[in-house]
Amino acid sequence: MERSVSGVAVLDKSVRILEVLADGRRRNLAELVADTGLPRATCHRLLHALQAHGLTHLGGDDRWELGDRLGELAGSIGGPGLAAVASGPLHRLVEETGESAQLYVARGGQRVCVIAVESPQSLRTIVPVGAVLPLDRGSAGQILSGRPAALRRGWAESVEEREKGVASVSAPVRRDGAVVAAVSVSGPVERTSRQPGRRYAAVVVAAASAIEAALETATTR
Amino acid sequence: MERSVSGVAVLDKSVRILEVLADGRRRNLAELVADTGLPRATCHRLLHALQAHGLTHLGGDDRWELGDRLGELAGSIGGPGLAAVASGPLHRLVEETGESAQLYVARGGQRVCVIAVESPQSLRTIVPVGAVLPLDRGSAGQILSGRPAALRRGWAESVEEREKGVASVSAPVRRDGAVVAAVSVSGPVERTSRQPGRRYAAVVVAAASAIEAALETATTR
DNA sequence: TCTCGCCATCCCGTAGAGTGGGATAGGCTT
DNA sequence: AAGCCTATCCCACTCTACGGGATGGCGAGA
Numbered sequence: 001m002e003r004s005v006s007g008v009a010v011l012d013k014s015v016r017i018l019e020v021l022a023d024g025r026r027r028n029l030a031e032l033v034a035d036t037g038l039p040r041a042t043c044h045r046l047l048h049a050l051q052a053h054g055l056t057h058l059g060g061d062d063r064w065e066l067g068d069r070l071g072e073l074a075g076s077i078g079g080p081g082l083a084a085v086a087s088g089p090l091h092r093l094v095e096e097t098g099e100s101a102q103l104y105v106a107r108g109g110q111r112v113c114v115i116a117v118e119s120p121q122s123l124r125t126i127v128p129v130g131a132v133l134p135l136d137r138g139s140a141g142q143i144l145s146g147r148p149a150a151l152r153r154g155w156a157e158s159v160e161e162r163e164k165g166v167a168s169v170s171a172p173v174r175r176d177g178a179v180v181a182a183v184s185v186s187g188p189v190e191r192t193s194r195q196p197g198r199r200y201a202a203v204v205v206a207a208a209s210a211i212e213a214a215l216e217t218a219t220t221r
Numbered sequence: 222m223e224r225s226v227s228g229v230a231v232l233d234k235s236v237r238i239l240e241v242l243a244d245g246r247r248r249n250l251a252e253l254v255a256d257t258g259l260p261r262a263t264c265h266r267l268l269h270a271l272q273a274h275g276l277t278h279l280g281g282d283d284r285w286e287l288g289d290r291l292g293e294l295a296g297s298i299g300g301p302g303l304a305a306v307a308s309g310p311l312h313r314l315v316e317e318t319g320e321s322a323q324l325y326v327a328r329g330g331q332r333v334c335v336i337a338v339e340s341p342q343s344l345r346t347i348v349p350v351g352a353v354l355p356l357d358r359g360s361a362g363q364i365l366s367g368r369p370a371a372l373r374r375g376w377a378e379s380v381e382e383r384e385k386g387v388a389s390v391s392a393p394v395r396r397d398g399a400v401v402a403a404v405s406v407s408g409p410v411e412r413t414s415r416q417p418g419r420r421y422a423a424v425v426v427a428a429a430s431a432i433e434a435a436l437e438t439a440t441t442r
Numbered sequence: 443t444c445t446c447g448c449c450a451t452c453c454c455g456t457a458g459a460g461t462g463g464g465a466t467a468g469g470c471t472t
Numbered sequence: 473a474a475g476c477c478t479a480t481c482c483c484a485c486t487c488t489a490c491g492g493g494a495t496g497g498c499g500a501g502a
Contacts (some may be wrong), residue, residue: 061398087347205306262492266491
Protein backbone atom coordinates (compact mmCIF):
# COMPACT_ATOMS: atom_id res chain seq x y z
CA MET A 1 0.00 0.00 0.00
CA GLU A 2 1.58 3.26 -1.04
CA ARG A 3 2.05 6.01 1.50
CA SER A 4 -1.10 7.85 2.51
CA VAL A 5 -1.45 11.54 1.83
CA SER A 6 -3.87 12.33 4.60
CA GLY A 7 -3.48 9.36 6.92
CA VAL A 8 -6.77 7.83 5.78
CA ALA A 9 -6.14 5.65 2.75
CA VAL A 10 -9.78 5.17 1.78
CA LEU A 11 -10.23 8.95 1.68
CA ASP A 12 -7.09 9.34 -0.44
CA LYS A 13 -8.36 6.85 -2.99
CA SER A 14 -11.84 8.36 -3.06
CA VAL A 15 -10.56 11.89 -3.55
CA ARG A 16 -8.23 10.64 -6.28
CA ILE A 17 -11.28 9.42 -8.18
CA LEU A 18 -13.05 12.76 -7.74
CA GLU A 19 -9.99 14.68 -8.89
CA VAL A 20 -9.59 12.57 -12.02
CA LEU A 21 -13.27 13.21 -12.88
CA ALA A 22 -12.83 16.94 -12.19
CA ASP A 23 -11.32 17.48 -15.63
CA GLY A 24 -14.84 17.10 -16.94
CA ARG A 25 -14.17 14.04 -19.06
CA ARG A 26 -16.70 11.32 -18.48
CA ARG A 27 -15.15 7.86 -18.23
CA ASN A 28 -16.13 4.24 -18.05
CA LEU A 29 -14.76 1.96 -15.31
CA ALA A 30 -11.81 0.77 -17.36
CA GLU A 31 -10.72 4.32 -18.15
CA LEU A 32 -11.00 5.30 -14.51
CA VAL A 33 -8.93 2.29 -13.47
CA ALA A 34 -6.26 3.44 -15.93
CA ASP A 35 -6.39 7.10 -14.91
CA THR A 36 -6.53 6.56 -11.14
CA GLY A 37 -4.10 3.67 -10.95
CA LEU A 38 -6.43 1.84 -8.59
CA PRO A 39 -7.16 -1.91 -8.88
CA ARG A 40 -10.44 -2.46 -10.71
CA ALA A 41 -12.30 -4.01 -7.79
CA THR A 42 -11.28 -1.15 -5.51
CA CYS A 43 -12.20 1.50 -8.06
CA HIS A 44 -15.55 -0.17 -8.69
CA ARG A 45 -16.37 -0.40 -5.02
CA LEU A 46 -15.41 3.20 -4.23
CA LEU A 47 -17.23 4.61 -7.25
CA HIS A 48 -20.47 2.97 -6.17
CA ALA A 49 -19.90 4.07 -2.59
CA LEU A 50 -19.35 7.67 -3.76
CA GLN A 51 -22.48 7.41 -5.88
CA ALA A 52 -24.47 6.30 -2.82
CA HIS A 53 -23.57 9.71 -1.41
CA GLY A 54 -24.28 11.54 -4.65
CA LEU A 55 -20.66 12.51 -5.19
CA THR A 56 -20.35 10.54 -8.41
CA HIS A 57 -22.95 9.60 -10.97
CA LEU A 58 -23.09 6.72 -13.45
CA GLY A 59 -24.80 7.89 -16.62
CA GLY A 60 -27.00 5.75 -18.82
CA ASP A 61 -24.05 5.36 -21.18
CA ASP A 62 -22.05 3.59 -18.46
CA ARG A 63 -19.78 6.53 -17.95
CA TRP A 64 -18.97 8.16 -14.65
CA GLU A 65 -19.05 11.86 -13.81
CA LEU A 66 -19.07 14.02 -10.72
CA GLY A 67 -22.40 13.94 -8.87
CA ASP A 68 -24.86 16.71 -8.10
CA ARG A 69 -24.45 16.44 -4.35
CA LEU A 70 -20.92 17.76 -4.77
CA GLY A 71 -22.34 20.98 -6.21
CA GLU A 72 -24.91 21.16 -3.44
CA LEU A 73 -22.24 20.85 -0.78
CA ALA A 74 -20.03 23.40 -2.51
CA GLY A 75 -22.97 25.73 -3.00
CA SER A 76 -23.02 26.24 0.73
CA ILE A 77 -19.45 27.52 0.88
CA GLY A 78 -19.80 31.06 2.12
CA GLY A 79 -23.09 29.91 3.62
CA PRO A 80 -26.18 28.63 1.89
CA GLY A 81 -27.81 30.97 -0.56
CA LEU A 82 -25.10 33.63 -0.62
CA ALA A 83 -25.53 34.14 -4.34
CA ALA A 84 -29.29 34.31 -4.01
CA VAL A 85 -29.40 37.00 -1.33
CA ALA A 86 -26.57 39.02 -2.82
CA SER A 87 -28.13 39.56 -6.22
CA GLY A 88 -30.60 42.28 -5.17
CA PRO A 89 -28.10 44.46 -3.31
CA LEU A 90 -25.63 44.18 -6.19
CA HIS A 91 -28.24 45.33 -8.70
CA ARG A 92 -29.12 48.29 -6.51
CA LEU A 93 -25.41 49.09 -6.26
CA VAL A 94 -25.17 49.27 -10.04
CA GLU A 95 -28.22 51.53 -10.15
CA GLU A 96 -26.75 53.85 -7.54
CA THR A 97 -23.23 54.06 -8.91
CA GLY A 98 -23.71 53.46 -12.60
CA GLU A 99 -20.72 51.10 -12.53
CA SER A 100 -20.40 47.31 -12.76
CA ALA A 101 -20.56 45.32 -9.52
CA GLN A 102 -19.25 41.90 -8.62
CA LEU A 103 -19.25 39.50 -5.69
CA TYR A 104 -16.06 37.50 -5.11
CA VAL A 105 -15.28 34.57 -2.83
CA ALA A 106 -11.83 33.34 -1.91
CA ARG A 107 -11.04 29.93 -3.24
CA GLY A 108 -7.76 28.08 -3.38
CA GLY A 109 -5.58 31.12 -2.82
CA GLN A 110 -7.38 33.13 -5.49
CA ARG A 111 -10.71 34.82 -5.86
CA VAL A 112 -13.62 33.72 -7.97
CA CYS A 113 -16.39 35.92 -9.31
CA VAL A 114 -19.73 34.41 -8.26
CA ILE A 115 -22.05 37.26 -9.31
CA ALA A 116 -21.50 39.94 -11.91
CA VAL A 117 -23.89 42.81 -12.66
CA GLU A 118 -22.76 45.04 -15.45
CA SER A 119 -23.11 48.77 -15.82
CA PRO A 120 -25.55 49.83 -18.56
CA GLN A 121 -22.95 52.25 -19.90
CA SER A 122 -21.22 51.21 -23.07
CA LEU A 123 -17.81 51.74 -21.47
CA ARG A 124 -17.79 49.35 -18.54
CA THR A 125 -15.71 46.67 -16.88
CA ILE A 126 -16.73 43.11 -17.63
CA VAL A 127 -15.82 40.30 -15.28
CA PRO A 128 -17.52 37.04 -16.24
CA VAL A 129 -18.99 34.82 -13.54
CA GLY A 130 -16.51 32.06 -12.91
CA ALA A 131 -13.51 34.26 -13.66
CA VAL A 132 -10.55 33.48 -11.42
CA LEU A 133 -8.47 36.45 -10.34
CA PRO A 134 -5.43 36.87 -8.08
CA LEU A 135 -5.63 37.89 -4.43
CA ASP A 136 -2.57 40.10 -4.60
CA ARG A 137 -4.14 42.66 -6.97
CA GLY A 138 -7.32 44.64 -6.93
CA SER A 139 -9.43 45.93 -4.08
CA ALA A 140 -11.35 42.66 -3.66
CA GLY A 141 -8.02 40.86 -3.32
CA GLN A 142 -7.06 43.15 -0.46
CA ILE A 143 -10.30 42.29 1.32
CA LEU A 144 -10.23 38.53 0.73
CA SER A 145 -6.56 38.12 1.62
CA GLY A 146 -7.35 39.68 4.99
CA ARG A 147 -5.12 42.70 4.63
CA PRO A 148 -5.40 44.38 8.07
CA ALA A 149 -5.47 47.98 6.85
CA ALA A 150 -8.31 47.23 4.47
CA LEU A 151 -10.36 45.32 7.05
CA ARG A 152 -9.79 48.04 9.66
CA ARG A 153 -11.01 50.76 7.31
CA GLY A 154 -13.89 48.55 6.23
CA TRP A 155 -13.16 48.92 2.50
CA ALA A 156 -10.32 48.89 0.01
CA GLU A 157 -9.64 50.69 -3.23
CA SER A 158 -7.33 50.03 -6.12
CA VAL A 159 -6.38 52.04 -9.17
CA GLU A 160 -4.99 50.25 -12.21
CA GLU A 161 -3.63 47.41 -10.06
CA ARG A 162 -5.12 44.51 -11.98
CA GLU A 163 -5.90 46.19 -15.26
CA LYS A 164 -4.91 49.41 -16.96
CA GLY A 165 -7.55 52.13 -16.82
CA VAL A 166 -9.69 50.31 -14.24
CA ALA A 167 -10.33 51.31 -10.63
CA SER A 168 -12.38 49.55 -7.99
CA VAL A 169 -13.70 49.66 -4.43
CA SER A 170 -14.51 46.60 -2.34
CA ALA A 171 -16.00 45.84 1.08
CA PRO A 172 -16.10 42.63 3.10
CA VAL A 173 -19.20 40.50 3.61
CA ARG A 174 -18.95 38.87 7.02
CA ARG A 175 -20.73 35.87 8.45
CA ASP A 176 -20.17 34.82 12.04
CA GLY A 177 -17.32 37.29 12.16
CA ALA A 178 -15.44 35.77 9.23
CA VAL A 179 -15.06 37.36 5.79
CA VAL A 180 -16.93 35.09 3.35
CA ALA A 181 -17.10 37.34 0.28
CA ALA A 182 -16.22 40.77 -1.08
CA VAL A 183 -18.59 43.19 -2.77
CA SER A 184 -16.87 45.15 -5.50
CA VAL A 185 -17.66 48.09 -7.78
CA SER A 186 -15.37 48.74 -10.71
CA GLY A 187 -15.17 51.08 -13.67
CA PRO A 188 -12.88 53.18 -15.85
CA VAL A 189 -10.66 55.66 -14.05
CA GLU A 190 -12.13 58.48 -16.14
CA ARG A 191 -15.40 58.08 -14.24
CA THR A 192 -14.34 56.67 -10.89
CA SER A 193 -11.45 59.12 -10.43
CA ARG A 194 -8.15 58.15 -8.83
CA GLN A 195 -9.84 58.15 -5.41
CA PRO A 196 -12.69 55.77 -6.08
CA GLY A 197 -13.11 55.13 -2.36
CA ARG A 198 -14.11 58.69 -1.74
CA ARG A 199 -16.84 58.34 -4.31
CA TYR A 200 -18.17 54.85 -3.70
CA ALA A 201 -17.02 53.40 -0.36
CA ALA A 202 -20.20 54.34 1.50
CA VAL A 203 -22.57 52.63 -0.90
CA VAL A 204 -20.33 49.58 -1.32
CA VAL A 205 -20.15 49.12 2.44
CA ALA A 206 -23.94 49.59 2.60
CA ALA A 207 -24.44 46.88 -0.04
CA ALA A 208 -22.19 44.53 1.93
CA SER A 209 -24.23 45.26 5.08
CA ALA A 210 -27.47 44.54 3.24
CA ILE A 211 -26.09 41.18 2.16
CA GLU A 212 -24.97 40.41 5.72
CA ALA A 213 -28.44 41.26 7.03
CA ALA A 214 -30.06 39.00 4.44
CA LEU A 215 -27.67 36.17 5.36
CA GLU A 216 -28.50 36.59 9.03
CA THR A 217 -32.20 36.39 8.27
CA ALA A 218 -31.61 33.25 6.20
CA THR A 219 -29.61 31.67 9.02
CA THR A 220 -32.13 32.28 11.79
CA ARG A 221 -34.99 30.79 9.78
CA MET B 222 -20.24 -0.33 14.10
CA GLU B 223 -23.52 0.94 12.74
CA ARG B 224 -24.72 -0.19 9.34
CA SER B 225 -22.91 1.41 6.43
CA VAL B 226 -24.83 3.52 3.94
CA SER B 227 -22.51 3.01 1.00
CA GLY B 228 -20.53 -0.06 2.03
CA VAL B 229 -17.46 2.00 2.87
CA ALA B 230 -17.66 3.17 6.44
CA VAL B 231 -14.83 5.70 6.22
CA LEU B 232 -16.63 7.41 3.35
CA ASP B 233 -19.91 7.42 5.26
CA LYS B 234 -18.31 9.14 8.22
CA SER B 235 -16.40 11.62 6.07
CA VAL B 236 -19.49 12.61 4.10
CA ARG B 237 -21.43 12.95 7.32
CA ILE B 238 -18.93 15.58 8.44
CA LEU B 239 -19.22 17.45 5.14
CA GLU B 240 -23.01 17.38 5.28
CA VAL B 241 -23.10 18.76 8.80
CA LEU B 242 -20.81 21.61 7.72
CA ALA B 243 -22.96 22.24 4.63
CA ASP B 244 -25.48 24.23 6.68
CA GLY B 245 -22.89 26.98 6.68
CA ARG B 246 -22.39 27.09 10.42
CA ARG B 247 -18.77 26.98 11.41
CA ARG B 248 -18.05 24.68 14.35
CA ASN B 249 -15.25 23.72 16.66
CA LEU B 250 -14.30 20.07 17.19
CA ALA B 251 -16.58 19.59 20.17
CA GLU B 252 -19.59 20.92 18.29
CA LEU B 253 -18.81 18.68 15.35
CA VAL B 254 -18.51 15.68 17.63
CA ALA B 255 -21.95 16.51 18.99
CA ASP B 256 -23.53 17.17 15.59
CA THR B 257 -22.02 14.19 13.75
CA GLY B 258 -22.33 11.66 16.56
CA LEU B 259 -18.79 10.46 15.88
CA PRO B 260 -16.28 9.71 18.65
CA ARG B 261 -13.95 12.67 19.16
CA ALA B 262 -10.76 10.93 18.07
CA THR B 263 -12.44 9.69 14.89
CA CYS B 264 -13.90 13.07 14.10
CA HIS B 265 -10.55 14.74 14.72
CA ARG B 266 -8.66 12.32 12.53
CA LEU B 267 -11.14 12.54 9.62
CA LEU B 268 -11.37 16.34 9.77
CA HIS B 269 -7.63 16.65 9.41
CA ALA B 270 -7.59 14.02 6.66
CA LEU B 271 -10.32 15.95 4.79
CA GLN B 272 -8.34 19.14 5.29
CA ALA B 273 -5.28 17.50 3.73
CA HIS B 274 -7.42 17.20 0.59
CA GLY B 275 -8.80 20.72 0.91
CA LEU B 276 -12.33 19.52 1.57
CA THR B 277 -12.46 21.07 5.04
CA HIS B 278 -10.65 24.04 6.47
CA LEU B 279 -9.74 24.94 10.05
CA GLY B 280 -9.95 28.68 10.51
CA GLY B 281 -7.72 30.72 12.77
CA ASP B 282 -10.51 30.77 15.31
CA ASP B 283 -10.33 26.98 15.67
CA ARG B 284 -13.57 26.48 13.80
CA TRP B 285 -14.13 24.16 10.88
CA GLU B 286 -15.80 24.95 7.59
CA LEU B 287 -16.03 23.40 4.15
CA GLY B 288 -12.82 23.77 2.13
CA ASP B 289 -12.13 25.54 -1.15
CA ARG B 290 -11.24 22.37 -3.02
CA LEU B 291 -14.87 21.30 -2.71
CA GLY B 292 -15.89 24.33 -4.71
CA GLU B 293 -13.15 23.70 -7.24
CA LEU B 294 -14.32 20.13 -7.75
CA ALA B 295 -17.94 21.22 -8.01
CA GLY B 296 -16.99 24.02 -10.38
CA SER B 297 -16.06 21.40 -12.93
CA ILE B 298 -19.49 19.80 -12.98
CA GLY B 299 -20.64 20.31 -16.53
CA GLY B 300 -16.98 20.48 -17.42
CA PRO B 301 -14.29 22.91 -16.37
CA GLY B 302 -14.91 26.52 -17.18
CA LEU B 303 -18.48 26.19 -18.39
CA ALA B 304 -19.38 29.45 -16.72
CA ALA B 305 -16.33 31.18 -18.15
CA VAL B 306 -16.92 30.21 -21.79
CA ALA B 307 -20.67 30.73 -21.61
CA SER B 308 -20.58 34.32 -20.45
CA GLY B 309 -19.72 35.86 -23.81
CA PRO B 310 -22.39 34.06 -25.86
CA LEU B 311 -25.01 34.89 -23.22
CA HIS B 312 -24.15 38.59 -23.34
CA ARG B 313 -24.41 38.55 -27.12
CA LEU B 314 -27.76 36.79 -26.81
CA VAL B 315 -29.06 39.63 -24.63
CA GLU B 316 -27.78 42.17 -27.15
CA GLU B 317 -29.48 40.36 -30.01
CA THR B 318 -32.81 39.68 -28.35
CA GLY B 319 -33.09 42.53 -25.86
CA GLU B 320 -34.28 40.00 -23.27
CA SER B 321 -32.64 38.48 -20.19
CA ALA B 322 -30.61 35.30 -20.66
CA GLN B 323 -29.65 32.56 -18.22
CA LEU B 324 -27.63 29.36 -18.15
CA TYR B 325 -29.01 26.47 -16.08
CA VAL B 326 -27.52 23.16 -15.01
CA ALA B 327 -29.44 20.21 -13.61
CA ARG B 328 -28.67 19.45 -10.04
CA GLY B 329 -30.39 17.12 -7.62
CA GLY B 330 -33.62 16.83 -9.61
CA GLN B 331 -33.89 20.59 -10.05
CA ARG B 332 -32.20 23.25 -12.09
CA VAL B 333 -29.80 25.90 -10.86
CA CYS B 334 -29.05 29.21 -12.52
CA VAL B 335 -25.28 29.51 -12.94
CA ILE B 336 -25.16 32.62 -15.13
CA ALA B 337 -27.68 35.42 -15.47
CA VAL B 338 -27.44 38.35 -17.85
CA GLU B 339 -30.26 40.79 -17.57
CA SER B 340 -32.01 42.74 -20.25
CA PRO B 341 -31.30 46.51 -20.11
CA GLN B 342 -35.03 47.20 -20.42
CA SER B 343 -36.73 48.30 -17.25
CA LEU B 344 -39.35 45.59 -17.62
CA ARG B 345 -37.35 42.38 -17.55
CA THR B 346 -37.19 38.97 -15.94
CA ILE B 347 -34.73 38.62 -13.09
CA VAL B 348 -33.36 35.23 -12.11
CA PRO B 349 -30.56 35.51 -9.58
CA VAL B 350 -27.49 33.31 -9.92
CA GLY B 351 -27.92 30.45 -7.50
CA ALA B 352 -31.69 30.37 -7.85
CA VAL B 353 -33.07 26.85 -7.72
CA LEU B 354 -36.03 26.20 -10.01
CA PRO B 355 -38.10 23.10 -10.79
CA LEU B 356 -37.51 20.82 -13.77
CA ASP B 357 -41.21 20.33 -14.44
CA ARG B 358 -41.85 23.95 -15.41
CA GLY B 359 -40.30 26.33 -17.85
CA SER B 360 -38.51 25.75 -21.12
CA ALA B 361 -35.14 25.06 -19.45
CA GLY B 362 -36.81 22.40 -17.35
CA GLN B 363 -38.03 20.65 -20.50
CA ILE B 364 -34.47 20.61 -21.83
CA LEU B 365 -32.73 19.50 -18.63
CA SER B 366 -35.27 16.80 -17.80
CA GLY B 367 -34.55 15.25 -21.19
CA ARG B 368 -38.02 15.62 -22.60
CA PRO B 369 -37.73 13.82 -25.98
CA ALA B 370 -39.88 16.24 -27.99
CA ALA B 371 -37.80 19.20 -26.83
CA LEU B 372 -34.48 17.50 -27.52
CA ARG B 373 -35.68 16.33 -30.93
CA ARG B 374 -36.71 19.82 -31.94
CA GLY B 375 -33.52 21.23 -30.47
CA TRP B 376 -35.29 23.84 -28.32
CA ALA B 377 -38.23 24.28 -26.02
CA GLU B 378 -40.57 27.14 -25.26
CA SER B 379 -42.89 27.90 -22.38
CA VAL B 380 -45.53 30.55 -21.83
CA GLU B 381 -46.51 31.42 -18.25
CA GLU B 382 -45.56 27.94 -17.02
CA ARG B 383 -43.41 29.00 -14.10
CA GLU B 384 -44.49 32.58 -13.66
CA LYS B 385 -47.43 34.65 -14.79
CA GLY B 386 -46.66 37.00 -17.68
CA VAL B 387 -43.31 35.40 -18.46
CA ALA B 388 -42.32 33.38 -21.53
CA SER B 389 -39.03 31.70 -22.36
CA VAL B 390 -37.08 29.71 -24.93
CA SER B 391 -34.27 27.28 -24.12
CA ALA B 392 -31.78 25.12 -26.01
CA PRO B 393 -29.46 22.35 -24.81
CA VAL B 394 -25.71 22.65 -24.41
CA ARG B 395 -24.15 19.28 -25.09
CA ARG B 396 -20.78 17.89 -24.19
CA ASP B 397 -19.71 14.42 -25.32
CA GLY B 398 -23.25 13.85 -26.46
CA ALA B 399 -24.79 14.56 -23.05
CA VAL B 400 -26.84 17.63 -22.12
CA VAL B 401 -24.80 19.52 -19.53
CA ALA B 402 -26.65 22.85 -19.45
CA ALA B 403 -29.52 24.82 -20.97
CA VAL B 404 -29.31 28.28 -22.47
CA SER B 405 -32.46 30.28 -21.83
CA VAL B 406 -33.92 33.61 -22.92
CA SER B 407 -36.91 34.95 -21.02
CA GLY B 408 -39.07 38.03 -20.96
CA PRO B 409 -42.59 39.41 -20.61
CA VAL B 410 -45.22 37.90 -22.88
CA GLU B 411 -46.05 41.38 -24.18
CA ARG B 412 -42.69 41.44 -25.96
CA THR B 413 -41.93 37.77 -26.57
CA SER B 414 -45.42 36.96 -27.88
CA ARG B 415 -47.19 33.67 -27.15
CA GLN B 416 -44.92 31.92 -29.65
CA PRO B 417 -41.52 32.93 -28.28
CA GLY B 418 -39.87 30.04 -30.12
CA ARG B 419 -40.73 31.52 -33.48
CA ARG B 420 -39.00 34.71 -32.45
CA TYR B 421 -35.96 33.50 -30.57
CA ALA B 422 -35.26 29.78 -31.14
CA ALA B 423 -32.67 30.37 -33.85
CA VAL B 424 -30.48 32.71 -31.83
CA VAL B 425 -30.82 30.66 -28.63
CA VAL B 426 -29.73 27.52 -30.47
CA ALA B 427 -26.87 29.50 -32.01
CA ALA B 428 -25.75 30.67 -28.57
CA ALA B 429 -25.82 27.08 -27.30
CA SER B 430 -23.73 26.01 -30.30
CA ALA B 431 -21.20 28.77 -29.61
CA ILE B 432 -20.86 27.55 -26.02
CA GLU B 433 -20.43 23.96 -27.23
CA ALA B 434 -17.70 25.05 -29.65
CA ALA B 435 -15.91 26.93 -26.87
CA LEU B 436 -16.12 23.90 -24.58
CA GLU B 437 -14.69 21.70 -27.30
CA THR B 438 -11.79 24.07 -27.77
CA ALA B 439 -11.17 24.06 -24.04
CA THR B 440 -11.23 20.26 -23.92
CA THR B 441 -8.79 19.64 -26.72
CA ARG B 442 -6.19 21.98 -25.26
C1' DT C 443 -2.04 31.72 42.89
C1' DC C 444 -4.48 27.63 42.59
C1' DT C 445 -8.07 24.70 41.05
C1' DC C 446 -11.26 23.10 37.86
C1' DG C 447 -13.39 22.36 33.55
C1' DC C 448 -13.14 22.02 28.86
C1' DC C 449 -10.61 22.01 24.88
C1' DA C 450 -7.63 19.56 21.09
C1' DT C 451 -4.15 16.23 20.29
C1' DC C 452 -1.96 11.93 20.49
C1' DC C 453 -1.08 6.96 21.49
C1' DC C 454 -1.44 2.24 20.26
C1' DG C 455 -3.45 -2.64 20.77
C1' DT C 456 -6.66 -4.81 18.17
C1' DA C 457 -11.02 -5.89 15.61
C1' DG C 458 -12.83 -6.03 11.48
C1' DA C 459 -13.06 -3.01 7.33
C1' DG C 460 -11.24 -2.76 3.11
C1' DT C 461 -8.40 -4.98 -0.21
C1' DG C 462 -7.78 -6.87 -4.83
C1' DG C 463 -6.75 -11.26 -7.61
C1' DG C 464 -9.36 -14.10 -9.88
C1' DA C 465 -13.80 -16.18 -11.24
C1' DT C 466 -17.97 -15.24 -13.60
C1' DA C 467 -21.42 -13.48 -16.75
C1' DG C 468 -22.78 -10.53 -20.48
C1' DG C 469 -22.24 -8.15 -24.78
C1' DC C 470 -20.02 -7.07 -28.98
C1' DT C 471 -17.08 -7.95 -32.95
C1' DT C 472 -14.89 -10.82 -36.21
C1' DA D 473 -18.27 -20.12 -32.56
C1' DA D 474 -14.43 -17.89 -30.77
C1' DG D 475 -12.14 -14.15 -28.88
C1' DC D 476 -11.97 -10.01 -26.41
C1' DC D 477 -13.37 -6.61 -23.35
C1' DT D 478 -16.47 -5.05 -20.12
C1' DA D 479 -18.55 -4.79 -15.17
C1' DT D 480 -19.68 -7.35 -11.13
C1' DC D 481 -18.96 -10.30 -7.38
C1' DC D 482 -16.56 -13.37 -4.02
C1' DC D 483 -13.88 -14.06 0.01
C1' DA D 484 -9.30 -15.15 2.43
C1' DC D 485 -6.38 -12.24 4.38
C1' DT D 486 -3.75 -8.03 5.48
C1' DC D 487 -3.18 -4.01 7.76
C1' DT D 488 -6.04 0.21 8.27
C1' DA D 489 -8.92 2.68 11.01
C1' DC D 490 -10.77 2.72 15.36
C1' DG D 491 -11.62 5.23 19.72
C1' DG D 492 -10.97 5.12 25.01
C1' DG D 493 -8.03 7.12 27.74
C1' DA D 494 -3.88 9.85 28.75
C1' DT D 495 -1.85 14.23 28.20
C1' DG D 496 -1.04 19.10 27.91
C1' DG D 497 -2.81 23.81 27.15
C1' DC D 498 -5.78 27.48 28.25
C1' DG D 499 -9.09 30.34 30.45
C1' DA D 500 -12.35 31.35 34.13
C1' DG D 501 -13.44 31.72 38.79
C1' DA D 502 -12.57 31.45 43.70
